[in-house]
Amino acid sequence: MARPALRLLKSIRLFTSSRFITVLGIAALGIAAVGVLGGCSAKNASPSGITLDVYATSSLTQAFTRIAHDFESLHPEVKVVLNFGGSATLEKQISEGAPADVVAFADTANIVRLSESKVVNSKSVITFATNRLAIIVAKGNPKAIKSISDLARADVVLVLCEIAQPCGKNAATALERAKVVVEPASLELNVSGVVQKVVSGEADAGVAYITDALATNSEIDHVEIPSSINIANLYPIGIVSKITRAENNAASDFINFVVGDGATILRKFGFGAP
């Protein structure tokens, strides 16, 4: 009995000694620090692989997921990591140092700001698609919304994008052009919020992109906004300045793909030609 019991006792004493616990604590801190810092520096852990961080506006979610997948099959050494959000939010994050390699927005204002502050390489910026607004309504259009002026009706619960987002700004312009004054029930933080409110049935109508309408057309219907008052968003894409050469090459390849084979995919999702 003695020897194994003694060994067990000794190890218990070791594990509960104050010195051991201090060492453990410092080691834990060290590991955590390495984990945190390690994440900031060389993202490309494996010598054979490159990680391309693409920050894109929410409306590109489905199209870019498809494009990234197809791009990766053509370029197996590159892994595309997609990060979606509202254009204005992404722009803020990137200007505060978020580690993006490629950026794609729903309007030019955000990317112009990033170019001016040299965060994005202005020479790399090109317009790759356009989008336009549409009114989304519940399936079957139960409130019989026929045009943009119906959005002002008292019995229509309307949601729009926040004015800071491109979809919100453009909706406001379209409404102004149509001389319609509305009282939205909510100003969603991004266009996905607008879609979600209409899909869940909480809102009768929303102003979103035609691409959103087509993407969810099993759950909602849409009403066209005539081109006389509609705004076409220009979708720019560009490369962030502070990246490695390898990443820069991968980013160029990615953008070329978006403009080339990617264009068909974009068309399928409802985006217009640049």
Next chain:
Amino acid sequence: MTRQQHTLKAPTGIALLAAVCGVVIFLPLGAVVARVPWGHFWSTLSSESSTSAMWLSLRTSFITTVLAIVTGLPLAWTLAHREFPLKSIVRAICVLPMVLPPVVGGVALLYAFGRRGVVGSILYDWFNIQIAFTQSAAILAQYFVAVPFFIVVMESAFEQADIRLTGAARTLGARPWRTLLHVSLPSMKPALIAAIALTWARALGEFGATITFAGNSPGRTQTLPLAIYGSLENRDDGALTLSFVMMAISFSVLILLRQRWLGALRRGGV
């Protein structure tokens, strides 16, 4: 008194580990304070969107806290004093919103109280009442995420309460409500105050469930956290200013409450 505190040796390295925790909390908060644009502090604060967001937040979080006390106390009491089938499951469910991502909470609220929701559809189809996009929705969202904090703290307090106090009160002729209000709750003051503070703080900071269920409507559902997020998008410095205001309000309330805590403890001595 200092020598007394330092004579007994502390576990080795504990101060260092404590400092790490402190620094990680202080640093981001300090960074916000450092970058607040003091130049247009008051003009930002007195803008209509700022004042409406502040008042809305104070109003809704206050109402939420009151509702949490009135409904949460009975539930906490019941969980502490009564046995019933599946009690542990019921308790776990009551505490679940604490663990759920708030956005999920918002979605759940939609499924229950949205126009196509279980209860919401009845309200809408029969009474033409829509809860979403109203101040009530903001309150409901805050209540859902905050009341579990109240329940958890108070259930624990009830369980640890001295039954001789309630026993003495009952035998002296006090009926159950009088015993609860005049004997039990005063004896649990520190816990009660902590529960109220936690609940209110959680309600004040609520974002995910609010934006998903109540929407973002200035004056009705655009509480401070939503206004701050919107401000980030608008690229104005309102975000920093409003964040600082939130921090200042919460800080003062929590400091004030702590005095009361200590006072109650000192007085409740025996």
Next chain:
Amino acid sequence: MTLRMTCSIDRGNFHLKIDLTAQDGEVLAIIGPNGAGKTTTLMLVAGLLACSRGQIIHDGLVFDDAAEGVFVQPENRHVGIVFQDGALFAHLSALQNVAFGLRARGTKKREALATAAIMLDSFDMGSYGAHLPHQLSGGQRQRIALARTLVTAPAILLLDEPTAALDTDGRDETRGLLSHVFTSFSGPVLLVSHQTEEINAMATTIARIDVQRDANVVATLTN
């Protein structure tokens, strides 16, 4: 007015069987090892616990009848209980503590405080009315506890180790007071105590709890 208890209680592994009678004027001391169920017995009489089987009857009135499903709530039994360290309400003054039972039973505030003041005087604590419990000594707290209970004129008086938490002076002081109280108290008194001198001095009858410990704790209390 007789207190008749033929009650059993099961709490997990613990089983207590009581067969006890107490008359007016009697001071029945309950003794036994720790954890045997002395306090439990008092809680049953007070109505803070319920019998699993059997009955408790006082003066012909059924307090508790497990078989018939009768249970009278504590606030309706007129049973007074004094705990080890008084169990005074910490947020109320001595005077407010004493007035508590009166106000709970419907007496108006002013009248209740006046009656309480008289009661405090009779316990020589008149000048301590405004003091909070933590400002009083152990012996003083027991005085207040007794005053608080007696002012409601209970029919039965229960005491759970009333002097156990006190120092020697407090103990002597409180014992003197208790003797006095017991002589003038008209109903039965149940006293739980470990102190032999106390029991010898004040008890008229003694009941012991016998305990058999194996898998379950089985205790019996008979007198």
